[in-house]
Structures are given as C-alpha cells and as structure tokens.
Amino acid sequence: MNLVPVLVTGLFAGGVSCAAVQGGLLTGLITRQRTAAGTQVAIGGWRAQLGDDLAPVGGFLAGKLVSHTLLGALLGALGGAVELEVGVRTWLQIGAGLLIVVFGLAQLGVPGFRRIVVEPPTAWLKVVRNRARSQAALAPAVLGFVTVLVPCGVTLSVEALALTSGSALMGAATMAVFVLGTGPLFAILGYAARKAATAWKGRLAVVTGLVVLAMGLYTLNGGLELAGAPFAASRIVQAASQSDTPVDTTAVTVADGKQTVVITTRTGAYSPDNVQAQAGLPTTLVVKSDGAQGCVRSFVIRDEEKILPVKGETRIELGVLQAGRLDYACGMGMYTGVITIV
Structure with missing residues (x-):
C-alpha cells in the first residue's frame, strides 16, 4: 500500500x-x-x-x-x-x-x-x-x-x-x-x-x-x-490515448508452440506495463521480482492473488489466451498493467 x-x-x-x-x-x-x-x-x-x-x-x-x-x-x-x-x-x-x-x-x-x-x-x-x-x-x-x-x-x-x-x-x-x-x-x-x-x-x-x-x-x-471496471483511471487514459499507448513486444518469447510473458516488478511499478502477446497459445507468465517491496508484492490477476518474493521469479500458468486484454494489479489496485492479446 x-x-x-x-x-x-x-x-x-x-x-x-x-x-x-x-x-x-x-x-x-x-x-x-x-x-x-x-x-x-x-x-x-x-x-x-x-x-x-x-x-x-x-x-x-x-x-x-x-x-x-x-x-x-x-x-x-x-x-x-x-x-x-x-x-x-x-x-x-x-x-x-x-x-x-x-x-x-x-x-x-x-x-x-x-x-x-x-x-x-x-x-x-x-x-x-x-x-x-x-x-x-x-x-x-x-x-x-x-x-x-x-x-x-x-x-x-x-x-x-x-x-x-x-x-x-x-x-x-x-x-x-x-x-x-x-x-x-x-x-x-x-x-x-x-x-x-x-x-x-x-x-x-x-x-x-x-x-x-x-x-x-x-x-x-x-x-x-x-x-476491472471500464471507468477505472488506467482504462480511461488508455482509451483516450489509444494510438499513443506503447505496447512492448520484446517481453514475449515463443518456443515449441508455447508462449512466455516476462514482466519485472520493482517497488512502485510493474514493467513493461503493456505487453503484447499472441492469442491461441498456451502461456506462462513469469514475474521477476527485483527488490520488490510494498503493495506490488501482492500480485492479482484473474481474481487470484500471488504473493511475490522480494527477489526471485514467480511462474503463473495462464492457459490458452483469447484475443482481448488481461489486466493485472497490485493488491490495492494502485499499480497496474495489461497484457494485450492479439
């Protein structure tokens, strides 16, 4: 918090x-x-x-x-x-x-x-x-x-x-x-x-x-x-600047028909906060903690909470992704990010 x-x-x-x-x-x-x-x-x-x-x-x-x-x-x-x-x-x-x-x-x-x-x-x-x-x-x-x-x-x-x-x-x-x-x-x-x-x-x-x-x-x-309300601040900002929103494609790797998405969490932030992934592939989300402290350690995705370590990796199986967006946030909703699935 x-x-x-x-x-x-x-x-x-x-x-x-x-x-x-x-x-x-x-x-x-x-x-x-x-x-x-x-x-x-x-x-x-x-x-x-x-x-x-x-x-x-x-x-x-x-x-x-x-x-x-x-x-x-x-x-x-x-x-x-x-x-x-x-x-x-x-x-x-x-x-x-x-x-x-x-x-x-x-x-x-x-x-x-x-x-x-x-x-x-x-x-x-x-x-x-x-x-x-x-x-x-x-x-x-x-x-x-x-x-x-x-x-x-x-x-x-x-x-x-x-x-x-x-x-x-x-x-x-x-x-x-x-x-x-x-x-x-x-x-x-x-x-x-x-x-x-x-x-x-x-x-x-x-x-x-x-x-x-x-x-x-x-x-x-x-x-x-x-x-995940449509009138939350992050969604309003993203909708208002849709064409200017940077999407990161370097945090995703595909091998043997499987997809891995990697994001890093530090105190006060998740990065990158907008990752582009492919639809139709079994996907693993890897959250790397780099000296994470505070609210960011409470990682919420799909209404499930994972407590992240201060340092280390946490693997979360997301299954086969469908086109759309997958939002995640800290436990208090103060730090957010999104996986954009195309």
Missing part, C-alpha cells in the same frame, strides 16, 4: 477533522495544567514555559500514536485472519473510497452532504472528558490513548483502509502514519488559544475537503482497477 496519501490526509484532512473532535479536550487540559504550574513557569522563564507546552502535547500525541497503531494492527490482522477473497477486498476498498469521498464532500459543504457528521456514542465521550479533567503527570498521554474511542470521520475511513490491508504490520503502519500526519496541527493547538485554532480551521476547511476528496477518489480508483 502506498502510505503517502495516508500521510497527506493526516497532515491536512485528519489534522483539522480530528482537531474539531478532540482539539478542545487537548487545549482544555493544557490550559488547566499551565494554570496549575504557573508559578514554576514564572520562575523558570521561557525555557520552562516551552517545556511545559511541549510535554503535554508530546504526551498526548504519544498516547494517540500507541492506541491507533495497536488498533491498526488489530484491524489488519482481522482482515488477514478471515482470508478475504480478492473480490471481497475489492468491494471493501470501493466502499472505503466512497466513504472518504462522502466525508470530503461534507467537509466542502456540498449541499446534501454538509450535514453528515460522525459522532461517537455519548458514553465514550464521557470517558474521554473524565480523563481531560485530570491534572496528573500522565494525563495528556492517557487522554491521547483513549481518543481512539472518539474517532473523527476521516479516522474511520483510514481504519477501513487498515482493515482491507489484510496485514497486521501494514494495518499498524497505516494508522501510525495517519496519526503522525495529524501531529503538526495538534502541536499548533497546544500553543494556540481557542480563537487562533478556530481561525486555522476556517482557513484550511476548503483545502481539507479537497485533500479528503482526492484521497477518496484515489482509494476508490484502486478498487475499480481491481474490479
């Missing part, structure tokens, strides 16, 4: 969205702790004040990171333990993409969507507020840890991605990267007054909505690529 969009979503959409739900709790706790420690700050000067500001924010983010990473690992393990078929994972990803798109439209204030707000149960909010009243040394960390009970809409969308990853490690990484992305805005909230924080939120509202919408479309397209 490409975690860059998750990080960008955390930086913009997640920061503002989560701040709207949890920011008041954090600023309230910091204000109370600062009041209680006012005398020590006055004596210690600006260095003591800086430490007084950074400590609760750091504790809050550390607690938040731990709880959300654990949740991501649990969700990823759950997705892997039930051994979801490619088709099921595809529809889950399409659903996650649609969910993120809806939240993006809501953030932008689009009529019909602007009233969509995800709120946690009242009982969960009471638990978190009780932690916010505490002035103990570990209060910020505890508050950050229990915010896992108070997810914002964007967080729920990222949790759906962690579930579809089917891996405890990737699920944990997904949630951890997202929380790290939300860190800068929460740090700003730790220093800013409520009025300043509100101003930041207002200025970033449109950017937030656009980023959420972009991530939703990106995630949705991955599901459409896996489903």
Whole structure:
C-alpha cells in the first residue's frame, strides 16, 4: 500500500477533522495544567514555559500514536485472519473510497452532504472528558490513548483502509502514519488559544475537503482497477490515448508452440506495463521480482492473488489466451498493467 496519501490526509484532512473532535479536550487540559504550574513557569522563564507546552502535547500525541497503531494492527490482522477473497477486498476498498469521498464532500459543504457528521456514542465521550479533567503527570498521554474511542470521520475511513490491508504490520503502519500526519496541527493547538485554532480551521476547511476528496477518489480508483471496471483511471487514459499507448513486444518469447510473458516488478511499478502477446497459445507468465517491496508484492490477476518474493521469479500458468486484454494489479489496485492479446 502506498502510505503517502495516508500521510497527506493526516497532515491536512485528519489534522483539522480530528482537531474539531478532540482539539478542545487537548487545549482544555493544557490550559488547566499551565494554570496549575504557573508559578514554576514564572520562575523558570521561557525555557520552562516551552517545556511545559511541549510535554503535554508530546504526551498526548504519544498516547494517540500507541492506541491507533495497536488498533491498526488489530484491524489488519482481522482482515488477514478471515482470508478475504480478492473480490471481497475489492468491494471493501470501493466502499472505503466512497466513504472518504462522502466525508470530503461534507467537509466542502456540498449541499446534501454538509450535514453528515460522525459522532461517537455519548458514553465514550464521557470517558474521554473524565480523563481531560485530570491534572496528573500522565494525563495528556492517557487522554491521547483513549481518543481512539472518539474517532473523527476521516479516522474511520483510514481504519477501513487498515482493515482491507489484510496485514497486521501494514494495518499498524497505516494508522501510525495517519496519526503522525495529524501531529503538526495538534502541536499548533497546544500553543494556540481557542480563537487562533478556530481561525486555522476556517482557513484550511476548503483545502481539507479537497485533500479528503482526492484521497477518496484515489482509494476508490484502486478498487475499480481491481474490479476491472471500464471507468477505472488506467482504462480511461488508455482509451483516450489509444494510438499513443506503447505496447512492448520484446517481453514475449515463443518456443515449441508455447508462449512466455516476462514482466519485472520493482517497488512502485510493474514493467513493461503493456505487453503484447499472441492469442491461441498456451502461456506462462513469469514475474521477476527485483527488490520488490510494498503493495506490488501482492500480485492479482484473474481474481487470484500471488504473493511475490522480494527477489526471485514467480511462474503463473495462464492457459490458452483469447484475443482481448488481461489486466493485472497490485493488491490495492494502485499499480497496474495489461497484457494485450492479439
């Protein structure tokens, strides 16, 4: 899975969205702790004040990171333990993409969507507020840890991605990267007054909505690529530039009436991504892994998944090919390729 969009979503959409739900709790706790420690700050000067500001924010983010990473690992393990078929994972990803798109439209204030707000149960909010009243040394960390009970809409969308990853490690990484992305805005909230924080939120509202919408479309397209939908991005681009699309014929060899197609996978790409093969011949696809890492190792073709090694070869028998096209993609539909059969 490409975690860059998750990080960008955390930086913009997640920061503002989560701040709207949890920011008041954090600023309230910091204000109370600062009041209680006012005398020590006055004596210690600006260095003591800086430490007084950074400590609760750091504790809050550390607690938040731990709880959300654990949740991501649990969700990823759950997705892997039930051994979801490619088709099921595809529809889950399409659903996650649609969910993120809806939240993006809501953030932008689009009529019909602007009233969509995800709120946690009242009982969960009471638990978190009780932690916010505490002035103990570990209060910020505890508050950050229990915010896992108070997810914002964007967080729920990222949790759906962690579930579809089917891996405890990737699920944990997904949630951890997202929380790290939300860190800068929460740090700003730790220093800013409520009025300043509100101003930041207002200025970033449109950017937030656009980023959420972009991530939703990106995630949705991955599901459409896996489903082989005619309106997936790769098919639209290919249809729009049919005459300019380069087709590789050097990756195919024919011997003794059998055909071998060779493609190479590296981190972030399959190459060549458009191979021309002959119809009517028994065909073997050889996927050569050259330091492959990440999503590309989950190779999906004909609704079957093969886990590729980091280095080495994987042979897949395709049988006798019929004229047309045979699409393949990584497990999240983010990296794709096609075998054009003539």
